Amino acid sequence: MMKTCACLHTSSYSSSLPLLPSTFLFQQQQLRYHHFLNFRSLSLNATPREIQLQLSSSNDAVLSQNPTPPHIEEPPPPTPLVLSGDDKTTTNNKLKKKKDINDDNSSNFDNRFKLRNGKEVFEEKAYLVGVERKGDVSDSFGIEDSLSELKQLADTAGLLVVDSTYQKLASPNPRTYIGSGKVSEIKSAINALDVETVIFDDELSAGQLRNLEKVFGGDVRVCDRTALILDIFNQRAATHEASLQVSLAQMEYQLPRLTKMWTHLERQSGGQVKGMGEKQIEVDKRILRNQIGVLKKELESVRKHRKQYRNRRVSVPVPVISLVGYTNAGKSTLLNQLTGADVLAEDKLFATLDPTTRRVQMKNGKEFLLTDTVGFIQKLPTTLVAAFRATLEEISESSLLVHVVDISHPLVEQQINAVDKVLSELDVSSIPRLMVWNKIDKASDPQKIRLEAEKRDDVVCISALSGDGLQEFCDAIQDKLKDSMVWVEALLPFENGDLLSTIHQVGMVEKTEYTEQGTYIKAHVPLRYARLLTPMRQLCVSRP
Structure with a gap:
């Protein structure tokens, strides 16, 4: 069975930083940096052998572009010691104890390979951190609910959440986002639980990320909710368009957070005319800005292509209906049930990134086009909304918006509000809407929910999985389309x-x-x- 490594990934674009003039010290740091980039961008389908070969080839590629490092004489081999009987016994006991510790670590390491989609995946240990703002009523999600959703996101990304914590603050600490006492508490938990990744529920600044990683130690990676969502999108991007959009969002997120990868280079050494030259961080930012410009041009071409496609579709006299809603509400399952399509529908967050359109024919012979769109989530990164502009424009061209809601979810009202907030930002308030209460079969009291829905003329109850209520859904669509005529x-x-x-x-x-x-x-x-x-x-x- 194939073993893979599930860790936070970066876009493939991020591994194209240039190789600078070489020194032996710089070569070694450059190798470590390329190890980092290649390890972070490995495919989830890579075997341990493939990982080793890829990192090995990366070393060869780096060294081939640099002169041979200076020869360093190897120290002479140590002179073998002649041990007495007591010394031999003591040494053997120490070696046995060390072997037992290594065996325990190996056993714990193997236990962290979990079966996911028919493959064994290595799970990094993650620790979650949240902040509850005192007196802040703008966030409809409570801190514990928000951390619970963050845990779902971490699980979707392939991480193993070992614990979480939160702190009540009037305002975040500008240096570390949380207080110094909480930082010390988390550091102790990191050491006790062997944590490899610390994830914050809110977006962190470049300085906060740098300060936290310095306190926690170089082996501990610190990221925030935005980076985690971007990583999930990077894993799930299945088409060229989705990959472009995710890469753009990642780069725009990384740009203000770049830090020096080679701390020994205060400045690049320039020629006599250029003077001191540029700082390394300035070079990295310039490269990243150039790549962002290239991606934006490619996405603008995609956007024009989609617009031409929509214009051709308008010439075909069929209404277009878009499915919108919170992630994992059941939109793809509903599309599959109505059209017999095979769109990926999983009980996971962000199973769908690319819009999929299928034709639906009702019993009266009327037809409409049904489009499945990417799901929304609270604290949706603004970089994602901007990058997925071409995709989200599909919503603005709809005749009707069908808001699919997971009525069985304990935070259903908060999820509805989060979706409404994103839709208001997309300026689609003039498009008629129909609300669908999905997963009625999983609700604690289905009869009560049905009675509540009957009091409203814009709600229909269904189970997309079992097909219950689909005829009522089609009738409601026909009535809504009629109202807009x-x-x-x-x-x-x-x-x-x-x-x-x-x-x-x-x-x-x-x-x-x-x-x-x-x-x-x-x-x-x-x-x-x-x-x-x-x-x-x-x-x-x-x-x-």
């Missing part, structure tokens, strides 16, 4: 047969009557078709 009475001349066929396809025709002048209809039609029918409506008024 315009009532018309028109007399279409016989030469407008194509338009009449389109009206039957996109609208809801209540009456059809054939006369000598043409075809008389009463129907609900989309606004743009109502405008096309304006001359025919005038004919209808003058109809004998």
Whole structure:
């Protein structure tokens, strides 16, 4: 069975920093840096042997670009000691004790390989940290609920959460975000639990990250919720477009957080004309900005392509409906149930990154296009919203938004508010909405929830997994589309047969009557078709 290493990954773009002029000391630090980059960007499908080969080839690539390091004489081998009987016994006992400790560590190491999707994955130990702001009522999630969601995110990323803690503060500490006493407490927990990664529930500044890593020790990695979400997106990106968007978000997040990788180089040595040259950090930032510019150009091309696709789709008279909602609410399962599609639907956060559109035909013959979109989450990184602009524009072009809600979740109201907040930022308030209470079969009191839904005209209860309530869902969609249409009475001349066929396809025709002048209809039609029918409506008024 294949063993892989589940750790926080960086985008493949991040491993393209240039190789600077070499010294022997710099070579060694450069090798360690390339070890870090390659280890962080290894595929989840890599075997331990593949990991070793990749890191080995990375060493060769680095050394091949630098002169041979100066020869360093090896120290002479130690002179063997002749031990007495008592000394031999003492030495053997020490060796046996050391072997037992190594065996225990090896056993603990092996226990951290867990089966995920048919593969054994090594889980890093993670420790979660949150801050509850005193008097802050803007966050609808409580600190314990927010940390619970952070634990889900860590599990999705392949980390093993060993413990968590939080602190109540009036305002964050500008140096370490949390108080010095809590920092000491976490450091003790790191040593006691062999923690490798500390994850903060809020976004940290570059200085806070640097100060915390310095206090916790060089072997402990510190990151925040934003970096964790970006890592999950990086793991889940399955298409070129998604990879571009995630890479852009990662780089824009990393840009203000760059730190010197080679501390011995205060400045690059420049020529006599250039003077002191640039600081290494300035070079890194310039490289990263250039890569960000390249990615933005590629994504702008993707955005134009999507716009052309939407324009062609508008010419096809079929309503477009988008599924929106909190991550893991069941949007992909609903799409699969209605269309027979095979979109990945897992009980995990952010199983879907790429929008998927399928055609749905209702029992009355009417059709609509149903689009599955990326799920939202509280504290959604602004860099992700900006990077996924091309994808999220699919929502703004919809005829109807279907807000899928996990009604069985204990924080359902908070999740609804989080989705509404993101939708308001996308400026789609004018698009009609239908709320779907999904996972009714998992609710603690389904009957009570159904009675509550009956009191509202914009809610329908379903179970996307079992198919319960899907007919009511389709009926509700038809009613919502009807509400967004315009009532018309028109007399279409016989030469407008194509338009009449389109009206039957996109609208809801209540009456059809054939006369000598043409075809008389009463129907609900989309606004743009109502405008096309304006001359025919005038004919209808003058109809004998």
